[in-house]
Amino acid sequence: MMKTRLAYLVPSAIFLLIPLVVTNPYYLKILITFGIYSLLAFSLNFIVGYIGEISFGHAAFFGLGAYFSALTMEYLGVNFWVSLVLSLVLTGLVGLFVGFLSLRLKGVHFAICTLAFAEIFRLLILNLGDWTRGAMGISVARPKVPFTDISLGSDLLFYYLVFAVVVIVIAFNRRIFATPFGKAMLAIRESGLLASSIGIHITRSKIAAFVISTIIAALAGVLYAPYIGIITPNMLSVHYTATGLLMVILGGRGYLLGPLYGAFVFTVLPEIFWMSPEMQLVVFGLLLLLCILFMPKGIASLLQLRKLGSIIRAKNGG
Amino acid sequence: MSLLKIESLTKNFGGLSAVDNVSFAVGQGQIVGLIGPNGAGKTTCFNLISGFIKPTKGRVDFAGEDITGLLPNQIARKGAVRTFQHTSVFSEMSVFENVIVGQYLHMSRHMWDAFFRRRKYRQTEAAMEKKAVEILDLMGLLEKADYSAKNLPYGELRKLEIAIALAADPKLLMLDEPAAGMNETESANLVDVIRKIRDSGKTVLIVEHDMKVVMNLCDTIVVMDQGKKIAEGTPREIRTNAEVIKVYLGDVEEHAG
Numbered sequence: 001m002m003k004t005r006l007a008y009l010v011p012s013a014i015f016l017l018i019p020l021v022v023t024n025p026y027y028l029k030i031l032i033t034f035g036i037y038s039l040l041a042f043s044l045n046f047i048v049g050y051i052g053e054i055s056f057g058h059a060a061f062f063g064l065g066a067y068f069s070a071l072t073m074e075y076l077g078v079n080f081w082v083s084l085v086l087s088l089v090l091t092g093l094v095g096l097f098v099g100f101l102s103l104r105l106k107g108v109h110f111a112i113c114t115l116a117f118a119e120i121f122r123l124l125i126l127n128l129g130d131w132t133r134g135a136m137g138i139s140v141a142r143p144k145v146p147f148t149d150i151s152l153g154s155d156l157l158f159y160y161l162v163f164a165v166v167v168i169v170i171a172f173n174r175r176i177f178a179t180p181f182g183k184a185m186l187a188i189r190e191s192g193l194l195a196s197s198i199g200i201h202i203t204r205s206k207i208a209a210f211v212i213s214t215i216i217a218a219l220a221g222v223l224y225a226p227y228i229g230i231i232t233p234n235m236l237s238v239h240y241t242a243t244g245l246l247m248v249i250l251g252g253r254g255y256l257l258g259p260l261y262g263a264f265v266f267t268v269l270p271e272i273f274w275m276s277p278e279m280q281l282v283v284f285g286l287l288l289l290l291c292i293l294f295m296p297k298g299i300a301s302l303l304q305l306r307k308l309g310s311i312i313r314a315k316n317g318g
Numbered sequence: 319m320s321l322l323k324i325e326s327l328t329k330n331f332g333g334l335s336a337v338d339n340v341s342f343a344v345g346q347g348q349i350v351g352l353i354g355p356n357g358a359g360k361t362t363c364f365n366l367i368s369g370f371i372k373p374t375k376g377r378v379d380f381a382g383e384d385i386t387g388l389l390p391n392q393i394a395r396k397g398a399v400r401t402f403q404h405t406s407v408f409s410e411m412s413v414f415e416n417v418i419v420g421q422y423l424h425m426s427r428h429m430w431d432a433f434f435r436r437r438k439y440r441q442t443e444a445a446m447e448k449k450a451v452e453i454l455d456l457m458g459l460l461e462k463a464d465y466s467a468k469n470l471p472y473g474e475l476r477k478l479e480i481a482i483a484l485a486a487d488p489k490l491l492m493l494d495e496p497a498a499g500m501n502e503t504e505s506a507n508l509v510d511v512i513r514k515i516r517d518s519g520k521t522v523l524i525v526e527h528d529m530k531v532v533m534n535l536c537d538t539i540v541v542m543d544q545g546k547k548i549a550e551g552t553p554r555e556i557r558t559n560a561e562v563i564k565v566y567l568g569d570v571e572e573h574a575g
Binding site for chain 2: 184
């Protein structure tokens with residue numbers, strides 16, 4: 001117990017203190033990007049890592065999250081925080097609809113189905129220009145701290161917001177996997193037949209996991225919007241999905257912190273080594289290849305972190 | 319009072335009747351064996367009862383309720399839990415975790431207690447752990463509790479399967495060839511364990527090829543051949559049934575001799 005607490009406290013402390021050491025504003029931006037991308041990867045980990053399917057349209061929920069937030073602020077006149085809640089609920093509902101329809105499929109068919117939905121949503125946003133301003137995009141301002149006049153315009157404060165959200169999402173992940181639902185997900189991943197024979201409703205559990213995943217993706221999108229300042233239908237494109245997928249696969253699918261490692265490799269390392277974008281693609285491709293060949297379970301497996309199931313087991317004192 | 323009653327159960331695959339108008343009943347507290355040569359339709363029968371495939375015709379009653387056409391997880395929830403012919407365990411989990419997850423139906427009632435880590439859930443967990451230990455002890459797997467399931471030898475994997483099914487606390491335990499691939503000692507031990515399971519108040523329906531196991535264990539035996547039921551009775555009756563001997567036991571005795 002003490003050990004697991006420490007395992008969380010030490011990294012948390014490091015991330016809390018980083019901005020005090022790293023004063024270069026450019027590095028701070030990279031860290032914020034890292035945080036937001038890791039949320040996208042956490043979201044995809046629910047599908048790739050736990051359900052065991054690949055969603056090729058996941059950026060749709062990242063983009064929808066951002067758009068729902070921006071549009072509710074624009075048309076309902078609510079503030080950022082209310083729009084955040086509304087956006088999570090709305091995206092979750094869309095996720096329920098998409099999950100309900102697509103999770104009957106498996107493998108390639110599921111991937112294509114999610115990709116198709118993502119394109120539909122992207123084209124809708126692109127073409128409903130009267131409301132969404134189409135390809136022009138919508139600009140989104142930085143929010144204020146609730147009940148105060150302090151703007152999160154400074155990257156330092158925004159960094160702490162993103163950091164807090166990442167911590168909450170990780171804690172949420174841990175909680176979920178200690179519940180019967182979490183165990184059901186692990187069971188389904190290992191053997192669907194056996195899972196259903198002991199009373200687990202497979203489709204329902206998968207849909208629930210999918211909805212949770214879309215809500216986390218929306219959370220990433222809602223945060224990304226005011227950080228970047230403008231959102232375009234491009235946010236729903238397969239580019240973001242692919243980035244997220246690479247992070248999950250490289251980081252270690254199905255591992256609690258896998259997405260975090262993956263996001264780190266894809267956002268922070270290129271900056272440290274000063275790679276040009278073209279060079280990045282080459283290096284990422286190479287990394288992915290090496291990863292699939294030599295550590296198919298990702299970085300997390302190398303770090304010998306126990307899978308969630310084992311964490312729960314350890315907690316139970318066995 | 320019969321716990322499971324199937325009536326004129328039929329399954330056609332194209333023109334072929336894998337199960338053809340089969341009826342039998344399993345009494346509360348009994349051990350019933352379902353035997354027959356390869357391709358007789360025993361496993362299809364299992365799949366029909368447990369909801370993995372839907373019957374073309376016929377009806378399955380369980381504990382006085384019509385369960386025909388329900389989904390496997392719904393049937394498990396009613397209290398009929400099966401194992402598989404092809405060994406199926408959660409191989410990335412430890413033996414202990416397998417038996418904990420087996421108790422899903424019990425723990426799923428406490429979803430929110432678990433999420434909010436209420437103290438009540440700690441009690442549920444403790445109860446589940448206690449039960450897991452009991453089941454592993456019964457199956458003789460307690461020493462291997464911390465092993466990863468994938469590292470178990472074959473005989474113990476088959477036992478773990480039964481342990482998982484037991485963890486779901488079924489009224490009816492359906493075992494699909496539990497002794498397949500076991501040696502003499504292991505299958506003799508299996509017979510003991512299944513008796514203990516019955517004595518703890520469960521009803522058992524078992525598909526099995528190993529005649530020794532079936533004859534030693536079952537109160538009633540149902541014999542199938544080419545999709546049809548050809549006989550039903552006590553082991554003694556089955557042993558002397560002319561038709562059974564013709565299609566099935568004759569073969570076995572030849573092999574044994």
